Amino acid sequence: MSEIERFEISGMGLAGCCVGWHLHWRGVGFRALEDFQKGAASGVAAGLMNPVTGKNFEPSWRIGDFHLEAVDFFERVGELTGRRLWFPMPVVRLVGDKDWRKVSKKLELPEVEPWVEKLEEEIDGWRAAVTLRGGGRVDVKGFCEVSRRSLVEEVGKSTPKPSLGLSELVRCEGAFGLMKGAMGEHRCAKGEILTLRAPGADPGRILIGGGGWLVPIGDGLFRAGSTYEWEQLNGEPTRAGRIRVEEILSRLGITEFEVVAHEAGIRPIVRRSMPLIGRLADGSVGLNGLGSKGSLYAPGVARRLVEWLLDGKEIEEDLSLEHWMGA
Numbered sequence: 105m106s107e108i109e110r111f112e113i114s115g116m117g118l119a120g121c122c123v124g125w126h127l128h129w130r131g132v133g134f135r136a137l138e139d140f141q142k143g144a145a146s147g148v149a150a151g152l153m154n155p156v157t158g159k160n161f162e163p164s165w166r167i168g169d170f171h172l173e174a175v176d177f178f179e180r181v182g183e184l185t186g187r188r189l190w191f192p193m194p195v196v197r198l199v200g201d202k203d204w205r206k207v208s209k210k211l212e213l214p215e216v217e218p219w220v221e222k223l224e225e226e227i228d229g230w231r232a233a234v235t236l237r238g239g240g241r242v243d244v245k246g247f248c249e250v251s252r253r254s255l256v257e258e259v260g261k262s263t264p265k266p267s268l269g270l271s272e273l274v275r276c277e278g279a280f281g282l283m284k285g286a287m288g289e290h291r292c293a294k295g296e297i298l299t300l301r302a303p304g305a306d307p308g309r310i311l312i313g314g315g316g317w318l319v320p321i322g323d324g325l326f327r328a329g330s331t332y333e334w335e336q337l338n339g340e341p342t343r344a345g346r347i348r349v350e351e352i353l354s355r356l357g358i359t360e361f362e363v364v365a366h367e368a369g370i371r372p373i374v375r376r377s378m379p380l381i382g383r384l385a386d387g388s389v390g391l392n393g394l395g396s397k398g399s400l401y402a403p404g405v406a407r408r409l410v411e412w413l414l415d416g417k418e419i420e421e422d423l424s425l426e427h428w429m430g431a
């Protein structure tokens with residue numbers, strides 16, 4: 105079998121496309137299979153990269169290992185394909201009275217302080233606004249489109265059988281793979297997101313607060329989200345989901361807007377946003393579990409998968425599916 109057919113990637117979302125680029129840069133060809141499932145996360149993701157996240161205001165897991173590599177990766181693919189994919193922007197975390205005690209204590213911690221650009225107190229009805237550096241937006245949908253176009257001549261639609269030893273099957277099937285049990289128990293979550301025109305909103309910064317976010321995407325448009333729903337795992341937007349996102353907008357002070365799109369997708373989650381790589385029970389290999397932070401983790405985790413496949417480099421314990429399943 106020729107080098108060109110050594111690998112098959114099933115699923116050309118964010119994960120599969122990152123694996124594809126790393127194989128390509130190593131001079132190794134592959135065949136791509138993609139079913140274009142409704143609700144694929146990469147088709148709807150806002151692409152937000154936020155260094156310090158959540159109610160607990162914690163730096164993202166292993167951010168020091170993955171952040172720079174992700175930025176470099178999307179800039180490099182952007183240059184190669186002629187489509188800008190990485191949009192650095194300040195991330196403004198709005199903090200209410202309830203969370204302020206917790207957040208204020210963290211601001212000077214050595215792992216948080218380097219990400220903090222500015223602190224403003226008593227601003228726009230919030231107890232504080234913390235401006236973070238290092239964040240921005242990845243055009244995830246655009247990345248998948250240009251990658252599919254650049255890397256593969258034709259994307260097959262069929263679902264491949266497990267590898268027969270002739271070529272290695274790499275499953276990057278997101279929530280659809282996880283829901284079939286590819287990595288044991290999953291915690292996939294549906295999320296709904298609105299695309300809006302909001303004339304009064306600042307197009308130069310990402311806003312986080314009130315249980316959600318507002319991300320500028322250019323041309324006066326913004327994406328706002330998002331909901332978390334664990335029961336109805338499908339790609340159908342709902343009225344209840346739209347109302348929840350509109351409530352977030354109201355808490356963020358965005359009252360004047362026109363909704364131009366309402367979409368839903370399923371986040372592939374195994375253990376929060378900590379992805380896994382390794383051999384699956386059917387003999388294929390997989391990269392999955394990117395959760396809500398695919399933009400940050402996909403490039404570096406895909407490189408590790410490729411180095412394991414091509415060089416036999418050991419997978420770090422905390423990314424290893426084998427270790428997770430045995431734990």
Ligand SMILES: Cc1cc2nc3c(=O)[nH]c(=O)nc-3n(C[C@H](O)[C@H](O)[C@H](O)COP(=O)(O)OP(=O)(O)OC[C@H]3O[C@@H](n4cnc5c(N)ncnc54)[C@H](O)[C@@H]3O)c2cc1C
Pocket residue numbers: 114115116117118119120137138139140141142143144145146147148149150151152153244261262263264276277278279280281294295296297329330368369370371372391392393394395396397398399400
């Ligand atoms: C509403 C929402 C907002 C989000 N916002 C952000 C954000 O701001 N920042 C961030 O970093 N992340 C965000 N995410 C998460 C991010 O989208 C995911 O981490 C990432 O897109 C997952 O990529 P993936 O390739 O693993 O999965 P997917 O995008 O689901 O891709 C899997 C692909 O495999 C295909 N497939 C499945 N089964 C088969 C098969 N048997 N054969 C062939 N093809 C198959 C599917 O059609 C799909 O294209 C968000 C997610 C959602 C739902």
